[in-house]
Amino acid sequence: MNLPNSVTEIIQGFENGKFSSQELTKAYLNRIDNLDPEINSFITVCHERALLDAKKADRSRANGSANKLTGVPYANKDIFCTKGVRTTSGSRMLDTFISPYDATIVERLGSQGMVMLGKTNMDEFAMGSSNETSFYGQVNNPWNTNCVPGGSSGGSAAAVSAGFTPVATGSDTGGSIRQPAAFCGISGLKPTYGRVSRYGMIAFASSLDQAGPMGRSVEDLAHLLAPMAGYDSRDSTSSMVKTEDYFGNLEDELKGKTIGLPKEYFSTNLDRQVEGVIEEAIKEFEKLGANIIEISLPTTSLSIPAYYVISSAECSSNLSRYDGVRYGHRCELPTDIEDLYKRTRSEGFGEEVKRRLLTGTYVLSSGYYDAYYRKAQQIRRLIKDDFANAFTQVDAVISPTAPTTAFKAGEHQDNPVEMYLGDCFTVASNLAGLPALSVPAGFVGGMPVGLQLIGSYFQESKLLTLGHMFQKSTGWHQHFSRDESKGAQ
Amino acid sequence: MPITEKEVRKIAQLARISIDDKDICSYEDQLNKILAFVDEMKAVETEGIIPLAHPSEETQKLRSDKVSEKNQRESYQSVAPTTENGLYLVPQVIE
Numbered sequence: 149m150n151l152p153n154s155v156t157e158i159i160q161g162f163e164n165g166k167f168s169s170q171e172l173t174k175a176y177l178n179r180i181d182n183l184d185p186e187i188n189s190f191i192t193v194c195h196e197r198a199l200l201d202a203k204k205a206d207r208s209r210a211n212g213s214a215n216k217l218t219g220v221p222y223a224n225k226d227i228f229c230t231k232g233v234r235t236t237s238g239s240r241m242l243d244t245f246i247s248p249y250d251a252t253i254v255e256r257l258g259s260q261g262m263v264m265l266g267k268t269n270m271d272e273f274a275m276g277s278s279n280e281t282s283f284y285g286q287v288n289n290p291w292n293t294n295c296v297p298g299g300s301s302g303g304s305a306a307a308v309s310a311g312f313t314p315v316a317t318g319s320d321t322g323g324s325i326r327q328p329a330a331f332c333g334i335s336g337l338k339p340t341y342g343r344v345s346r347y348g349m350i351a352f353a354s355s356l357d358q359a360g361p362m363g364r365s366v367e368d369l370a371h372l373l374a375p376m377a378g379y380d381s382r383d384s385t386s387s388m389v390k391t392e393d394y395f396g397n398l399e400d401e402l403k404g405k406t407i408g409l410p411k412e413y414f415s416t417n418l419d420r421q422v423e424g425v426i427e428e429a430i431k432e433f434e435k436l437g438a439n440i441i442e443i444s445l446p447t448t449s450l451s452i453p454a455y456y457v458i459s460s461a462e463c464s465s466n467l468s469r470y471d472g473v474r475y476g477h478r479c480e481l482p483t484d485i486e487d488l489y490k491r492t493r494s495e496g497f498g499e500e501v502k503r504r505l506l507t508g509t510y511v512l513s514s515g516y517y518d519a520y521y522r523k524a525q526q527i528r529r530l531i532k533d534d535f536a537n538a539f540t541q542v543d544a545v546i547s548p549t550a551p552t553t554a555f556k557a558g559e560h561q562d563n564p565v566e567m568y569l570g571d572c573f574t575v576a577s578n579l580a581g582l583p584a585l586s587v588p589a590g591f592v593g594g595m596p597v598g599l600q601l602i603g604s605y606f607q608e609s610k611l612l613t614l615g616h617m618f619q620k621s622t623g624w625h626q627h628f629s630r631d632e633s634k635g636a637q
Numbered sequence: 638m639p640i641t642e643k644e645v646r647k648i649a650q651l652a653r654i655s656i657d658d659k660d661i662c663s664y665e666d667q668l669n670k671i672l673a674f675v676d677e678m679k680a681v682e683t684e685g686i687i688p689l690a691h692p693s694e695e696t697q698k699l700r701s702d703k704v705s706e707k708n709q710r711e712s713y714q715s716v717a718p719t720t721e722n723g724l725y726l727v728p729q730v731i732e
Contacts, residue, residue: 248712341692355691384697453675464652471653473725478718484728489653502654506664507671509652510640523678525688530681532689564667565674581692 149175150633153626154364155314155371158220162209169209169219173202173263175636176221180265180312182635186293189307191226191284192234193266201263208261217371218261223313225304226267227274228254228359229348237350238270238282238300241470241477241496251348252380253317253359260375265313269303272498273467274324274352276300277570278560281500286557289331290629291595295554298328304362305332310630315363315372319349321356322455323549323574326586329362330549330598333588335615335625336362337369340606341581342387344373345380353462354385356455356578365625366587366615370394373608392609398616403437405614407601408542410445413573419552425590425597426548429618433546436617443538443545447530448576452568454531455575457511457524463501464508470496503564532580539604544614547573549586549598577602585611588624596627639669 149167152158161167167175180193198221205219229235229247231254236242250258258264271281279287279302287302289295290310297306301318305328308316318325320338329336337360344359351357361372374394380386409430414423434440472478472492479495482488497505511520538545550570560567577584582602589599599618603611619625645665649656656664710723719726 245716248709248716342695381698381700385691385693387693387695388698389695447681450678450681453678456671457675457678468653472718473727474713475716475718482728485730486653488728490655493653494655497654502656503664503667503671505652505654506645506648506668509648510644510668510672511675513648513651520675520678522688523683525690526683526686527678527681529686529689530683532692563670565670568671568674579692 149636151175151179151311151636152314153632155220155368158314159216162219169202169205169263170199172219173198173221173265176265176313178637179635183310183630184312186288187290187306187310188285188287189269189303189310189312190223190266191236191238191269191303194233194264197233198263198265205261205263215260217375219263221263221265221313222257222372223265223268223304223307223316224254225270225301225316225318227270227319227350228317229350230254230264230267233267235267235350236283237274238272238284239496239498239501240283243283243477245476247348249348252345252382253376254348256375268307268316271300271302272501273350273463274300274319274321275463275500275504277323277327277567278557279303279328280557281498283498289554291333291554294556295595296331296557298331298554300324301362302328305329305334305336308332308334308362308364311628311632315361315368317359317372318362319357319359320578321352321459322578323571325360325362326549326574326584326598326600327571329586330596331554333596333627333629334362334364335366335369335585335587336360337373337585337608337611338577338583339373339377339608340387340583342385343583343606343608344376345383345386347380347382351466353459354466355462356459358578366585366612366619367398370398370612387606389606394609394612397609397613400613401437402433402614402617406439406441406542407433408443408538408545409440410443410448410545410547412445412448413547417551417569417572418548419592421592422548422552422597425592426599429589429599430546432618432622436621441542443542445534445538445576447527447534450527451531451576451579452572454524454527455571455579456507456568457520458528458579460504460508461512461521462508464505464512467501467505500564528579531576535580535582543603543610545602547600547602549573549600553592553595553597573600581605583608583611585615587615587618588627589622590624640665640672
């Protein structure tokens with residue numbers, strides 16, 4: 149069968165009896181089995197479980213007890229705990245870890261009757277922008293397998309792009325949904341901090357981490373966001389702000405909307421051709437009736453240093469739980485408790501994670517706390533204030549998602565800082581806790597370019613409208629990296 | 638001020654990570670690169686600015702002090718490397 153191109157098409161297909169969930173699930177599983185060896189986007193594929201869930205979904209469709217999303221296949225980033233299915237967070241530390249419970253979002257998507265195809269590859273503990281730090285091997289970009297898919301949700305992005313799953317979950321601490329979405333030519337949304345529950349999402353930096361949907365179109369993001377969003381008593385940072393109707397306003401006119409163009413974002417390290425694509429996109433928004441004005445986010449140049457201090461500090465604290473005692477890897481025959489901790493952690497963590505743990509430990513250590521951690525938190529407030537100021541004038545802020553298209557694997561191997569600089573457009577919204585969307589906006593040298601729209605707190609719906617109307621008029625989201633008719637048999 | 642080899646060893650000890658002697662230099666070099674770039678923060682005056690630990694402005698919801706979860710010790714311990722009689726086993730800590 150030819151695989152459908154969107155969740156909307158899948159729902160229609162079920163309703164018209166074009167295919168069953170079992171047929172569709174089998175087709176996606178076949179395509180993964182046939183084509184994923186070249187991409188490596190999955191760590192675990194759940195053949196049996198997915199087919200069982202699809203069978204159940206078909207039964208509820210037949211007896212009228214189905215929800216809208218019942219039977220729709222999807223994939224979870226391997227950062228989300230799944231009861232009975234191993235959850236690795238891309239690390240040797242959790243190579244054999246099987247969670248005794250489901251993450252809230254896994255539970256919610258499951259109770260909609262969605263069918264989990266498997267768990268997608270990711271940078272180890274979500275630390276990385278290239279998906280090269282995974283214990284399970286790098287992921288290759290479906291547009292050019294010599295290039296990285298971005299990270300850390302590189303597996304989810306590559307899987308959606310290659311047509312292995314219609315939608316997938318991701319998590320975003322400094323751009324980990326948006327940058328891989330941009331590199332792989334798909335759409336991705338990082339919701340407002342607190343909009344989606346973090347319960348059961350393996351922690352990297354708790355004040356920045358946020359789960360969100362990834363898919364080919366903004367409409368598909370809305371499909372996935374609706375059940376993911378909302379208050380969860382099991383996450384103390386979950387917001388009680390009411391969720392919106394993510395579909396109701398999708399077709400709203402852009403006339404009267406104001407989009408801010410931060411002058412600082414169009415800086416020297418932005419690739420000229422990427423800039424050209426973004427300029428075209430801006431014209432498109434003007435054509436759709438939006439008003440574009442220049443704004444200033446003066447502290448934005450310091451968002452990467454502040455981000456790396458804060459995220460490393462929080463991760464050094466969060467990852468202290470991996471001690472070889474309660475779960476995860478444990479070294480062989482420890483001689484004493486110190487040896488148990490040190491060897492377990494040295495064997496279980498990869499290089500990038502160790503680097504960040506050391507950085508984080510350093511900036512929190514006595515004598516350096518004020519110069520680094522406190523300073524970074526002060527800058528964090530300035531960044532938040534910059535945005536608050538901007539949102540008195542604009543509905544959204546526009547920028548590229550990343551300064552370049554997907555780079556070659558191994559390109560930033562020797563200098564971690566170069567890799568960090570690629571996050572210059574994405575980290576500020578995590579520091580401020582704002583929602584941000586990435587949508588495909590064109591190509592440079594055959595590789596996709598992503599456009600980012602940042603919104604004010606809990607205005608996901610407004611961002612989705614902007615993204616959807618842009619997609620309706622440009623069709624950039626309908627360019628696919630892989631032939632849709634292959635591999636599903 | 639660049640970080641020294643001695644400091645790299647000290648933080649590695651604080652983070653409970655062992656680093657092979659042959660790798661110390663490369664960690665020292667990479668951490669110095671990271672810190673040099675982080676030092677850009679010094680360019681901005683932040684005197685008197687209240688640090689922001691968290692983006693959320695909501696007050697955290699409190700729940701009543703009642704048992705809400707059932708005991709799942711067995712299931713939670715099933716993923717532990719070693720347990721005995723419901724206890725986690727570690728190498729001897731106290732003589």
